[in-house]
Amino acid sequence: MALPALAVLALPGAFAGGGTRRWFGGRAEGQRAEAQAAKDAAAAAFYELDTAQRDLRISVETITAVDDSPAARRAVADFDALGARIDEVSQRYIQAVDAHDLDRDDLEAAVAARARTELTAARDELVRVKQELDRFGASLEPLLGKAETQLARLAPAVERARQALLGASNALDTVRQRGLGADDLAARLAALSPELTRLNQGAGQHGAAQTLERAERVQREAAAILAEAERLPEKAAEVDHRLVSLRTRAQALTTRAGQVDPVLSELRRRFAAACWQDLQQVPAQAAENVRQAELKLREAQAARDAQRWPDATSLLSTVRALLNTTDEAVSAAGDRLARLNAVQKDPQQEIERTRFAIRDAQRLAMTGRSTPDPRHARPLDDAVGRLERAVGGLQGRHPDYWHFLTETEAVRQAVARVVGQIREERGGGH
Template sequence: MFGADGWEDGPDGGRRRARGESVTVTTARSWWRRGDNGRAEAQAAKDAAAQAFYELDTAQRELEIAIETISAVDSTPEARRALEGFRALGEKIDRVSAAYITTVDAHDLDRDGLEHGEASRARGELTRAKDELVNTRTELERFQAGLAPLLGKAETQLARLAPARERAKQSLLAASQALDTVRAAGLKADDLAARLAALGPELTKLNEGASKHGVQDTVRRADEMRRTADAVRAEAERLPHQAEEIDKRLVSLRTRVQALGTRAEGVAPVLSELRRRFSAACWQDLQAVPDQAAQAVRQAEDALAEARKARAEQRWADATARLATVRALMDDVDGAVAAAGDRLRRLNEVSKDPKGEVERTRFAIRDAQRLAMQGRSTPEPRHARPLDDAVARLDRALAGLQGRHPDYWAFLTETAAVRETANRVVANIREDRAAGR
């Protein structure tokens, strides 16, 4: 029998629905499940879009770091194009992200009574937003892959930054310590201290870093500071030795000036003997030597006094310059005094026996003639001609010694010139044979 609720008891103790009864309850439950599935699918689409949004945002941040690295180091047209491309890509990311946020805000998936159609629309729009986000991230990754060469070069330069700064600061510290050591030894080194102090503004810029001044400028600044500081340190370390060397040179040059002063006084007797024994042509060019030597000695003594004063005041460059002046003056005096004594010696020798000078010159000519004839029946005219002229010149020079007051100095000058001609011919022959001519 069917009860009032439309169900009857079955023979097995169960209950069954009467024939023809509506299945409203079952159908209502099926609709509810389809609505619940639509909400779940829309929520899944929302979660996938959120994940795509997060991944795009993360990729964009990584790309920003890469672009900042390149921009800090590279200012080439290629780097500028990369920056422009990043800006255009950033605008697209902003549009896609804004569309995604708008889509999310347009659909409240947690609202009670969400209809199946509305859930389906939400799922479709969120899926499209997710696809746009994914496609944009793929485009971003391709763009970033194309930046690899620029980024690698930029990272290489950035890797130089920290070591360059550290080396510069270590060099500054070493220079400062070297100056302290020098000052403790009683040396002022004011010029070195001034050069080191001039690096102060550069150190400030170095500490401000690459973010303000750029990597390339910062590395360049660090390298220049290091070189300057190293130079200051080296000069400071060398300063005690320089002072010691200047002191030694002061003593040595003082002794030399005194000795050359004494030697210069001996030029007058030499000239006197030259005048007495030889013709004027043999000594006229030496007439001014005593006065010139005496004047040079006085100038050297003055320069030496200035060098001592500069040393006392620790003006090292001035002291060195004055000592160089003293040395140059002494070389001049030494040469002039030696020339007078050498002139008298050579004139004495040739006046006693001119044959020695003649034989020495003839030997040079014959040696050149033998070389010119070596392997030949006749010499090259360009070699033979100057040698023939040399023989004639020697004969004329020897003939010039006849008379009461021969010009021995002209004779010595001419024989020296003849020997030089012979030596020049020898050198030319050897060059020709070396070249296969």
């Protein structure tokens, strides 16, 4: 027969075996509920702090992966300090939770109230530290933005480096198929192989900043190898052309050098020794220069045949310099004779040319002045004196026409310096 409900409630131990609490009155249960609410709030604050700390640790690690600046190092130190603070408040929270069993059947109201107070204090500390953490996170935004930008550049940079290496390798294969050696370029490309291995190992092992720098360096070097490989056929053709051109020039200079002796013979016969003595060694020096040039041309041809392009280019530059020197010396003899013939026939033309330069400078020096500036007048007066002495040197049976020509040239140069000085001073005054 079933018992009335009230009778069931009155039975001793009715709740003892079902996991339910004994009833100690409304006040105790109210304190238990408040303590449990404080515990739940503290748990929520603890979870939010832990989540924020984990997220911020990722941000700090992102920064340190690409940034080793003082600001980044300071951020790590500040984060570590906050971590220690978080550990402290977390420990106090855990201690508050462990100190009170809110599920005890005999929980007293005073104990529940104390638990609520301690758990509320723990929650408040957790909230305050979370606020500190949020402020710290906000301060990291500039560093984090810079780091994320650099990380975003990383994968494309590595891929560009790989593609550049592939392009350089393909270019080397192409020039080899055309019978051109590229051993130096192949050696440079092989030297980049360890760098490619490090790129493939990634930023996790070598750091993002170092990996980005490595990728950009590999790309530049591979691009340089590619460019040189692509230019190799052109360089070979250029070396071949220069070899032919310089051989032809050397042969022509050999012929021209043979014409210096008749020129010197005429100079000796018609003019004073001072007019030609400095040209005495031209034939012998020209012959020696051409001989040296032909020797270097043979060496350049051997370097080209061995496809030692830098050696071939350097030797051809030496040949060109030798031939230039020879050309100037050989030309000097003919030019000397032509100038001496002209001044011997009509020295007045050279004299008037120099006087005109002096008068023009004197007019410029007097422009806007009643008297010339001594700094300008003195060298112009000296120029007049030098010209008069040079003209006077033309008297006699065998005038030194070459000295006359070099003196008039020197006078015109001195006058030109005065003119330049005047114009610079007046230009600066405007």
